[in-house]
Amino acid sequence: xxxxxxxxxxxxxxxxxxxxxxxxxxxxxxxxxxxxxxxxxxxxxxxxxxxxxxxxxxxxxxxxxxxxxxxxxxxxxxxxxxxxxxxxxxxxxxxxxxxxxxxxxxxxxxxxxxxxxxxxxxxxxxxxxxxxxxxxxxxxxxxxxxxxxxxxxxxxxxxxxxxxxxxxxxxxxxxxxxxxxxxxxxxxxxxxxxxxxxxxxxxxxxxxxxxxxxxxxxxxxxxxxxxxxxxxxxxxxxxxxxxxxxxxxxxxxxxxxxxxxxxxxxxxxxxxxxxxxxxxxxxxxxxxxxxxxxxxxxxxxxxxxxxxxxxxxxxxxxxxxxxxxxxxxxxxxxxxxxxxxxxxxxxxxxxxxxxxxxxxxxxxxxxxxxxxxxxxxxxxxxxxxxxxxxxxxxxxxxxxxxxxxxxxxxxxxxxxxxxxxxxxxxxxxxxxxxxxxxxxxxxxxxxxxxxxxxxxxxxxxxxxxxxxxxxxxxxxxxxxxxxxxxxxxxxxxxxxxxxxxxxxxxxxxxxxxxxxxxxxxxxxxxxxxxxxx
Amino acid sequence: xxxxxxxxxxxxxxxxxxxxxxxxxxxxxxxxxxxxxxxxxxxxxxxxxxxxxxxxxxxxxxxxxxxxxxxxxxxxxxxxxxxxxxxxxxxxxxxxxxxxxxxxxxxxxxxxxxxxxxxxxxxxxxxxxxxxxxxxxxx
Numbered sequence: 001x002x003x004x005x006x007x008x009x010x011x012x013x014x015x016x017x018x019x020x021x022x023x024x025x026x027x028x029x030x031x032x033x034x035x036x037x038x039x040x041x042x043x044x045x046x047x048x049x050x051x052x053x054x055x056x057x058x059x060x061x062x063x064x065x066x067x068x069x070x071x072x073x074x075x076x077x078x079x080x081x082x083x084x085x086x087x088x089x090x091x092x093x094x095x096x097x098x099x100x101x102x103x104x105x106x107x108x109x110x111x112x113x114x115x116x117x118x119x120x121x122x123x124x125x126x127x128x129x130x131x132x133x134x135x136x137x138x139x140x141x142x143x144x145x146x147x148x149x150x151x152x153x154x155x156x157x158x159x160x161x162x163x164x165x166x167x168x169x170x171x172x173x174x175x176x177x178x179x180x181x182x183x184x185x186x187x188x189x190x191x192x193x194x195x196x197x198x199x200x201x202x203x204x205x206x207x208x209x210x211x212x213x214x215x216x217x218x219x220x221x222x223x224x225x226x227x228x229x230x231x232x233x234x235x236x237x238x239x240x241x242x243x244x245x246x247x248x249x250x251x252x253x254x255x256x257x258x259x260x261x262x263x264x265x266x267x268x269x270x271x272x273x274x275x276x277x278x279x280x281x282x283x284x285x286x287x288x289x290x291x292x293x294x295x296x297x298x299x300x301x302x303x304x305x306x307x308x309x310x311x312x313x314x315x316x317x318x319x320x321x322x323x324x325x326x327x328x329x330x331x332x333x334x335x336x337x338x339x340x341x342x343x344x345x346x347x348x349x350x351x352x353x354x355x356x357x358x359x360x361x362x363x364x365x366x367x368x369x370x371x372x373x374x375x376x377x378x379x380x381x382x383x384x385x386x387x388x389x390x391x392x393x394x395x396x397x398x399x400x401x402x403x404x405x406x407x408x409x410x411x412x413x414x415x416x417x418x419x420x421x422x423x424x425x426x427x428x429x430x431x432x433x434x435x436x437x438x439x440x441x442x443x444x445x446x447x448x449x450x451x452x453x454x455x456x457x458x459x460x461x462x463x464x465x466x467x468x469x470x471x472x473x474x475x476x477x478x479x480x481x482x483x484x485x486x487x488x489x490x491x492x493x494x495x496x497x498x499x500x501x502x503x504x505x506x507x508x509x510x511x512x513x514x515x516x517x518x519x520x521x522x523x524x525x526x527x528x529x530x531x532x533x
Numbered sequence: 534x535x536x537x538x539x540x541x542x543x544x545x546x547x548x549x550x551x552x553x554x555x556x557x558x559x560x561x562x563x564x565x566x567x568x569x570x571x572x573x574x575x576x577x578x579x580x581x582x583x584x585x586x587x588x589x590x591x592x593x594x595x596x597x598x599x600x601x602x603x604x605x606x607x608x609x610x611x612x613x614x615x616x617x618x619x620x621x622x623x624x625x626x627x628x629x630x631x632x633x634x635x636x637x638x639x640x641x642x643x644x645x646x647x648x649x650x651x652x653x654x655x656x657x658x659x660x661x662x663x664x665x666x667x668x669x670x671x672x
Binding site: 086106107306307308322342344345346347348349350362363366367368369424425427428429430431432464466467468469470472473477478479480481482483508 | 566567577578579580581582583585586591592593594595597598620621622623624668669670671
């Protein structure tokens with residue numbers, strides 16, 4: 001910026017942008033919280049489907065959450081609903097694995113889960129943000145008990161293979177030091193009038209006060225080893241009682257290493273709206289939600305149905321299928337309307353009679369590959385040895401993270417943690433391994449964070465979503481271009497067919513997106529059926 | 534034992550730019566980019582997750598992953614290049630995740646293995662000419 005611009009007062013946005021560039025997104029975020037703005041998902045209440053002509057028929061394809069919610073709301077409104085499902089279970093990607101379960105993936109590998117009674121892993125969705133109003137609403141309505149999901153744990157590890165000698169650091173220490181150093185740099189720049197544009201005296205005062213308090217700065221805005229800083233990052237010699245109770249402050253990490261480590265990325269992670277606390281999980285496993293939905297509409301569902309063709313004309317929809325429970329016998333189901341929740345990688349290979357724009361849209365959204373591992377250990381060493389109760393440790397290794405159970409703290413006996421959860425290249429790589437190889441690699445990488453990993457390991461299961469026969473992937477992967485070009489065509493009702501599922505929402509990969517797309521679909525179908533649209 | 538090459542620089546770039554982060558992906562880290570350089574290694578680390586180690590694909594719910602083995606569609610090299618770069622249906626785009634050299638290497642590998650015996654080699658220039666800017670994945 002030239003000097004001639006100094007006279008101009010910065011707008012708030014300019015100020016924020018400058019803070020962002022100078023000090024990184026964390027400081028930017030901190031400054032932004034003073035402005036405050038946020039909004040939840042657009043769920044307010046269940047749809048009003050009044051005035052339906054009783055007995056109007058609807059075929060729902062897929063008994064995941066989107067399909068089952070559509071069936072529930074439509075039947076309640078007087079529609080005659082039938083649900084066809086490929087699997088021999090309902091729930092779709094809402095699934096939990098427990099001891100005795102078996103999982104056969106494409107390629108033929110079958111895993112048998114050997115977890116102890118009561119233990120489980122959620123290979124699909126595993127947490128629910130407090131602002132995902134639709135799923136919270138239906139959990140309450142269907143009696144699905146929720147408990148807190150421990151998302152952010154300051155005592156978990158963040159691990160960079162290439163900094164701090166590859167030694168895992170506590171989130172708390174990196175958070176304290178990154179915050180402190182960033183605040184120090186920004187405060188000194190502001191105090192010495194080194195920003196490239198003037199800040200009003202009021203803003204300067206406010207910023208300095210904020211940085212000093214937020215960063216725990218001393219004197220002339222220094223971030224240094226001190227009792228004050230140790231009240232955030234913990235003491236080297238812990239606080240105690242009596243004459244020997246005086247604490248000794250902890251050393252701070254070197255600034256260059258903190259910045260270079262990239263570990264600040266995990267601070268930003270928790271700032272994403274969908275990753276913010278408070279979060280919830282169903283008591284006993286995520287599939288309690290699917291089971292809660294199935295309790296409402298299970299009588300409408302026919303399992304083991306492999307859809308081959310979806311045709312429509314002005315009278316209605318005809319679905320041709322193979323009934324796998326009856327030797328693959330070909331059958332037909334007819335209805336006046338159809339809600340299709342079949343995952344797009346499958347749907348794009350089926351014969352579906354919709355307009356060209358929707359056809360193109362169906363083929364334009366691949367699903368991400370993702371792998372999740374559930375590992376059972378003899379005891380909760382992460383609690384007993386490392387004082388980690390729930391939360392997530394992040395690593396730059398392919399496993400990406402280790403997440404600890406939110407429930408059952410302090411209990412004895414075997415416990416299950418999430419031993420890896422990855423997308424992108426690491427997921428492609430893990431998906432291409434045999435299940436036992438995935439576990440071998442997960443143990444090798446996890447042992448970099450927990451010394452006792454191998455000694456305590458009992459058994460595990462490794463779920464590669466691209467190899468699940470019924471989804472061929474984890475969840476929709478939209479490019480910005482595809483969203484601009486294809487989203488409208490994908491979601492608009494075409495004749496008597498409308499699509500639903502997380503892929504038909506802007507909350508992709510979340511159960512909330514599946515539910516909201518379903519509510520949108522039934523609402524539009526209803527308007528159409530009663531002749532008001 | 535397969536070896537992972539870790540590069541946090543690549544991971545950071547991926548998480549901030551390419552944005553392979555998905556909503557319920559607890560992580561923006563991809564554990565680094567694709568380090569493999571030769572065709573066989575790229576096939577093993579990327580392609581066989583869906584197309585299987587023997588490249589014969591697999592069938593699921595009335596749909597699946599096509600076989601690359603003995604696949605006559607590979608005769609025109611432009612077809613596999615376009616599929617890898619742009620994706621279609623369940624096939625994701627790799628434009629932005631794999632370099633032009635990596636795409637050329639893996640296409641050449643698949644076209645000369647698994648019962649495919651095409652003699653012509655695709656070049657990095659062929660790949661470069663086949664695609665535009667990488668799509669931006671939504672975060």
